[in-house]
Amino acid sequence: MTMTIQASADTVDHPRRSWKQDPDGVRANILQVAREAFANKGLTGAKIEEIAARTATSKRMIYYYFGDKEGLYREVLADAYRRMRVAEDTLDLEDMPPVDALRKLAEFTFDHHRTSRDFIRLVMIENVHNGQHMPDAAEISGQNSSAIRLLEDIYDRGREAGLFRPGLSAVELHWHISALCYFNVSNRATFSQIFGDELFKPEGQTNLRRHVGDMVLRFVLMPDKIAEMRG
Amino acid sequence: MTMTIQASADTVDHPRRSWKQDPDGVRANILQVAREAFANKGLTGAKIEEIAARTATSKRMIYYYFGDKEGLYREVLADAYRRMRVAEDTLDLEDMPPVDALRKLAEFTFDHHRTSRDFIRLVMIENVHNGQHMPDAAEISGQNSSAIRLLEDIYDRGREAGLFRPGLSAVELHWHISALCYFNVSNRATFSQIFGDELFKPEGQTNLRRHVGDMVLRFVLMPDKIAEMRG
DNA sequence: GACGATATTAACTGTCACGAACATTCTTGA
DNA sequence: TCAAGAATGTTCGTGACAGTTAATATCGTC
Known part of the structure; x- marks a missing residue:
């Protein structure tokens, strides 16, 4: 046996x-x-x-x-973050023009979060516990996560090309993208019960994904570049 | 009484x-x-x-x-939503020009969420439980909440004035605003542990609030109107 | 001024997750 | 072949906790 x-x-x-x-x-x-x-x-x-x-x-x-139980939970959490990290690493947008890259990053994140229900739920739960069980900074150190480095790269290139407006930071952009993509998964239950589930049906989601992309782009683009968006 | x-x-x-x-x-x-x-x-x-x-x-x-315990929890939740509803009702932006009104609504929501920690946490928790204990639609019916009606009004006025682009809905706008404002509270613990707490310090938050306003406005405004934003 | 309904208290019970202690088996390397 | 330690099984005490029972207090009301 x-x-x-x-x-x-x-x-x-x-x-x-x-x-x-x-x-x-x-x-x-x-x-x-x-x-x-x-x-x-x-x-x-x-x-x-x-x-x-x-x-x-x-x-x-x-x-x-x-x-003990908490030890197990801690490891589960650390492992979940590790896995997420790995997924982020697969993204390879360094060669893409900044505008496309940013949109792709945002929409990829949208999809990725959508399909990582367990991870999102673990993060929700950990936040309920005030982040008491987070793996120590050294192990995740988001500051040099590929997500942030990628965003930094894209933003810098966009700035140099005169496409993006100044004064924004990679971490903040990440915050915005995360917020939009996370909420879509985390709050589906309550939101759909209050406002209906149209937004969560396939068409609703495709729409939202595009809008998240739009939103991020419109946020960073220089005003005069926005008109040219999406051909 | x-x-x-x-x-x-x-x-x-x-x-x-x-x-x-x-x-x-x-x-x-x-x-x-x-x-x-x-x-x-x-x-x-x-x-x-x-x-x-x-x-x-x-x-x-x-x-x-x-x-029983669940009954108590249900009432707590229903009560929390009721209170939130009341707070939303105080908002009175019908006379404000659409652009200002929209920004104000977004930034008000940002602040309001920030100071409603208990409510946000209850919603987080309820989402962990897949919304199984939500008060029935009749009691909250978000579709005709003042938040939605207000957004509808603002959006329509913006459309009529040729300021806002077509194709968006009040519920979706509410979704975007909620996402940004909710995440700021709900994920503070994990986010700050991974990326540092700069964004959550007073200056960081003022910044974010403005950016949330910017983001929503830039999202709805006609491209040619964006340049004129914020004088 | 008594009666039924409503409100309140304190003590009790049954269950079960958690973790510890102890016993046993397997693996490796000397 | 054996010792040491790693891995696995079994059993049980305990404390925490949801939910109950039964008895009492206070009210409106006729």
Whole structure:
């Protein structure tokens, strides 16, 4: 009954150190199950026993590898940020003209957030907890994340080309883009119950995505360049 | 009618309708304590016992008036939305020219959200719970909230004056404004830990507020009108 | 001035998540 | 072949907490 753990869905391709016993696999498996649990039910809402049950291993292992519930949650969170980071790295817009690059970045973020429900929910939950469990700055250091560096690059190029207006910062642009893309996922439940779900239907979302792109561009472009937008 | 209990922090000041027995007061008192508790700790995180302890009354009363924990939470949420609604109603921009009105609405929302931490947190929490406890549409019906009606009015006037571009809707504009203003409060914890808290310092916030106004305006204005913005 | 409805209190109960302690098996390297 | 330590299983105490029971106090009202 060895059958090392196959943490489905997510890669985890065990470099099985030997035969039985696959610590990394077990860890990864726990982490994945825990991620879903915490994303769905929150820190207090998720139950260790239930997580353990969904796992290919036992409750004891969770405590063995992660110490306690909070330790597990912390690792889930850190791991989630790491994954998000990886996704951001795939973006390669350095060669694209600044206007297109910015639009693409914004709309990519929109789509990406939309499909990263678990991550968004973890961030929501962590914010409910006032960010008490965030991995330390060193581990994420957003200041030199590729997202920020990319934005910096795009903005600088736009400035040099006389297309973008001065006085803005990469972090602030990131804030704006994040706000628009995050809210779309985080507040879907309440917003759609109050204002209807038109905006969240396929057409509504395509529309919103474009508008988010528009919004960011119109925000940074020099006034006289806006008329020329989108051919 | 009974002048409900005015409990700020701990200074409970009961203008009792008679000697003892002040149902409305008790209810209001419970509601207020519960609001803070739920806003701070979430639905599962908040403990009835603790809420009861902070109350001027007992645990049994909570069950007496609200049935169970979820019932209490539901009422807290409904009440929070009601309060928010009232605040929105105070806004009176019908006589202001559309451009100014729109900016003012956006920047007012920014400030208002900023100072409604409990409300925002309740909404965050409710979204974590997928909006399962929202008061029924009839009670909030956002479609005819003053926020939407106001936006509709402003937008229409802007259109008529040839200032705003066509194809946008009040609900969508509300979505954009909400996104920017909400995120600023909801994600402060994680965002500032990753990217630093410059944006959340006083100067950062003044800046952001203006930029949110800019962003919304630039989004709706006809391209040729943007240059004239802000004198 | 008594009666039924409403409001309030304090003590109790059953459940269950969490974590600790202890026991056991497997792996590795000497 | 054995020792040391890593990994895994099992069991149980405990404390926290949602929800209840039963008894009491106060009110409006006839």
